[in-house]
Amino acid sequence: MEKNVALELKNITKTFGSVVANKDISLKVRKGEILSILGENGSGKTTLMNMVAGIYFPDSGQIFADGEEIVIASPKDAFQHKIGMIHQHFKLVDVFTAAENIVLGLEDEKGFDMPKYVEKIQKITAQYGFELDPYKKIYEMSVSEKQTVEIIKVLYRGADILILDEPTAVLTPQETVKLFKVLRNMREDGKAIIIITHKLHEVLSLSDNVAVLRKGEYIGTVKTAETNEAELTEMMVGKKISLNIERSAVEGGEDRLVVENISCINREGVKLLDNVSFSVRSGEILGIAGIAGSGQRELLEAIAGLQHLEEGKVIYHNPKTGEEEDLRDRTPLEIRQMGVRLAFVPEDRLGMGLVGNMDIVDNMMLRSYNKGQSLFLQRKAPKGLAEEIVDRLEVSTPSLATPVRRLSGGNVQKVLVGREIASSPTVLMAAYPVRGLDINSSYTIYNLLNEQKKSGVAVIFVGEDLDVLIELCDRIMVIGSGRITGIVDGRNTTKEEIGILMTKSDAACMQEGGEGENA
Amino acid sequence: MRKLDNFFLKVASGSYGHIIKRDDIIWWKAWGIRILSVFFALIVCGFVTVSLTDLNPIEMYVTMVEGAVGTPRLTWNLFQNTAILLCVSLALTPAFKMKFWNIGGEGQILIGGLATASCMIFLGGKLPNGVLIPIMFLASVVAASIWALVPAYFKTRFNANETLFTLMMNYVAIQLVAYFTLEWSVPKGSGTPRTLEFGQLPTLLGQKYLINILVVIVLTVLLYIYLKYSKQGYEISVVGESEKTAKYIGINVKKVILRTMAISGALCGVAGFLLVAGTDHSLKSDTSGGRGFTAIMVSWLAKFNPVFMIVTSLLIVFLQKGASKISEVYRLNSSFSDIITGIIIFFIIGSEFFINYRIKLARKEKNV
Incomplete structure (x- = not known):
């Protein structure tokens, strides 16, 4: 020895x-x-x-x-x-x-x-x-x-x-x-x-x-x-795979969602989002890069109606009517009733996007259960949707009646993304959608996002792997300590550039009195 | 101490064996484990009986069964008690499914009973029973609902802890009922509760408890359907599983909490109504008899499934009746019957562990 x-x-x-x-x-x-x-x-x-x-x-x-x-x-x-x-x-x-x-x-x-x-x-x-x-x-x-x-x-x-x-x-x-x-x-x-x-x-x-x-x-x-x-x-x-993710040119590209100067604070009064402004266009993927806990979650939740905002506006441009509507401080239900087709794949899949103890059918129903006047649930349509998603996205599950928490991470994510896409959204937000997924499942998800982009959906993709962000996204917005530190073109940026933007805010914050919180 | 520490560390880290969560268990295996646990419980009870008393355990069990179903009267009694306990368990279930720990069943039953009794006293004789009974029913349901809504409101408004709140509300209800019992007693102030003559529930097919039982059967079916097939039942499940998910899909969580607690209280009110108008024909501060607490166990044991609750409530009442017969016949004090009941329930609850997990012993390794 x-x-x-x-x-x-x-x-x-x-x-x-x-x-x-x-x-x-x-x-x-x-x-x-x-x-x-x-x-x-x-x-x-x-x-x-x-x-x-x-x-x-x-x-x-x-x-x-x-x-x-x-x-x-x-x-x-x-x-x-x-x-x-x-x-x-x-x-x-x-x-x-x-x-x-x-x-x-x-x-x-x-x-x-x-x-x-x-x-x-x-x-x-x-x-x-x-x-x-x-x-x-x-x-x-x-x-x-x-x-x-x-x-x-x-x-x-x-x-x-x-x-x-x-x-x-x-x-x-x-x-x-x-x-x-x-x-x-x-x-x-x-x-x-x-x-x-x-x-x-x-x-x-x-x-x-x-x-x-x-x-x-x-x-x-x-x-x-x-x-x-x-x-x-x-x-x-286990096999050679190319890291190339397909990226088509942006078509259309009209403003779909315009966020203007939004800020929010947590219970302790610390600013989680600080004067954030940006827009997302139809038919593009906007990447959001940043160190974990820099305000990505709050930003998406603010758009989805789950985060109270201190100030600012979230303007949605309705492609059907051409009207502009402010989504600020609306509940998710109100947003849906306004005719805004917003899909949201949250970071916490089993704790927020899905109910772990329910089966695939009942999870499909989360979005649609309330349709119609009947007091009782209609399980037929969600069952059809569940079958379709299992079939099309190759979800491996023992049966439709298996609680989703028993599925592997990749399959859980397919179920969630599948459901969100099924509502034919105009804005799709996905937070860390490939976290914990193997490479094959990750590519399934990238392809789904690309499909949505091609059909004119405004896609927001929060990611942690800079390589993927650079390959997949049309524009990449960098967030640091609740502020936007830069928006770069995904086609001609480098990891170093994004890395510098990610840290820029930290230094700036510390100079301004150490508000940079760590999550 | 250190040795003990190390022992626990080794157990925890799996040096001796592992506890492995089962993925799924076939239903007959699960029931096999449950039946086996009752069997073991009876053996342990036998040893306890022999060592504490000189009784023959077999004889004791026979007495127990006789105490529960020995005569038709006792059997009806058993069913009527089961029905009331089941009713309270049904009441708590929607709240529990929502992970709202309603420990206030006791108080909600009493408030329902109080409403029933006041209708019987103040309206009795002035209205025919056909009108009076529906009014009594409505009054108890509404009163108990409001009683249950108080903690629910504070939960939604100030995030007050519902467990403590509902528990405290019990004591308020008990004292309220105690006051009125004294107020209404005959002669006034004597403490002997007044027998309420008007508005008693009718006797069906010569059985005075049959109507109680029928009402509860209907409620069981309704609640089963409500929880499993209605949109509101679905909302309850989602809120219970994850409030974050509920908010994410746009369920108004506060509304669901208030609505569900109103239902929970209403069903407790029905139990109070049945107890006062159908069973006791009087009101005392111990009318609810601890059912608000026993029902918690019934509901949990049945995993919040209303149909299983028929079995669990029957089991609990059977044990209670049988055990009290033992103390009566053998002139043991009631603690002994509590010990027996306790051991049996301990084994039944313990069996759930073996249904959810299996134990794999570590094979012997050198140096361990």
Whole structure:
């Protein structure tokens, strides 16, 4: 056995019910190495790492640390073996300071000595090049600072093997660069680092080796220096596919929805949308880019009549009558009664767009149940619609009577998008419609959006993958901390340009008194 | 302590075995598990009986059955009690389906009963029963509805916690009824509740409780249809499953909450009406007899399905009657019958866990 192997997994299998999340997976990570675990959503990356971190227990297989077989039955066991995991969702106490969060839960025989702890924390930050004020409260922190706290928490406990679950999902490109620098410093120090990701360019720029998982199976490990994007994609997806998304020219292009100077605040009085103005034209796809939680949700909900606005107007140009109508502060029902055909695919599919415990037919009925004078439900038409959607969008479901929560993410999304499109909308808003979907389902969704665009629908697409936004959208609007920081042409922009726009607002906000909230 | 800690950690992380959610279970398997749980409950009760008393458990069970259905009178009694409990359970169900925790059934029943009793006292003798009874019915339904609307209004207006609110309203109702019981007692102030002679529900086919039972059967069918096939029932389900979804598709959530609580209260009012006019012919502060609370269990056990509720309410009443017979015959105090009922219900509720989950033991591994 090699001397410097920090952690080795052998034949790990884990099942949940009838779903095999990990099948017979073996891999190694050495000291002073950054290993990327690459795979699509649902390929079992997080499950695998959760077993190393003591969250789950494998059904079978062995784990070795420093060449010795170990049993990790709890996060405590994991720490004993110097393994620490930074989860995607932070587990911090908001009203505590960074230092308090870091030492929380540690037993110190000699009593509680904060200055001593802070000294140790500062030593760690200096060593690896973190930027952190140990006395800052969590609720005052940006997402990236919170992540720093989580990482230091793990280092403070003496972890030599660090696992980071999708660490860049919530970071701006600039913050990502900083994080990578820190991770490289840790590598120099001899730590073993595993990062879970599905972003190819990060894998290529950061890691030494890449382990690829596909549908719970281990496909192989390759040296980063000897591979390229195409090869990794093929390993990840199983076959070569072109990343080209079709984009037709915009036809028509008259203003369909014009948003004028809208603002809204949350309960604490923080501005979620700040003087936002833009227009969406018929027959185009307007992309919205931004860091998660910058006001995308509020913007769409404001248009859909779910968010109270402090000021501004949402003007709808009715293509039939040619009239202009203000949708501000109307309820969704009123908007529909005004003859505005607005379809909305929300981010929270099962919590908002659909009812998880109801079957496909009853979910179809959500939009149409109230039609007609009868006191009773008409299940015939929704049933027909359900059959049509299952058939046309190839939804795989045991039956129409299966509760939608039992369907996989991609199928859930097909059901939701299918229903929304069925109402032949004039405006279609979709928030993160491909999040958690495999590549095939994602393309089904892109095609559906394109179809709508061609038939003259004004499409608003909120996305997180800049590559997709640039390929799919006619125009891309960038939002940062509730403000529009720029609108660029999708045909001749670059990721860098959008990245700069995404962060621009942060800096501007901080100068103006630190209103930039972190969601 | 640390050992215990580690033990729990290991259980939680699955070192010993896993709890796995079942995808689906065939209906006969589910019922098999339920019947098995009753069987185990009876065995455990047997042990408890032998260790606490010197009784033969088999004999005890026979007494129990006799206590519930031993004579035609007892059987009718059983059905009448089941009907009332079922009525209250039906009443709570729409609210529960909406995830509005109406714990105020007790108070809503009493207010319904109070309305019925006041009609019987003030209008009795002045109107023929054919006119009086519909008025009584209407009055109790309206009164209980309004009583239930109070917490619903505060919920929609100020987002007040409905569980606490409905619970508190019970005490107000109990004291109100206690006041009027004393006021109307004969002689006044004695506390002996007055027998209400006018407006009693008619005897059908020689059975004085038959009409109660028929009314509740009709309500069961109506509520089943309402929840499953009506647009309003659908709205209730959507609001209960996800208020966000309801808002997203444009359901007026506040309106649905108010409307559903009005229905919930109205049905409790019917229970109060049946109790006062059909069963007791008098009003006391314990007329509702805890049914507002027992019904919560009936409704949950039946998973909010009105038809299953027939079974669960019958089961609960059967246990209550049987157990009280045991204490009576063997001169045990009533705690013993409560213990028996408690054990049986514990097993039945516990069986739901095995219907939803299965346990897979970890195979032995070295180093564990």
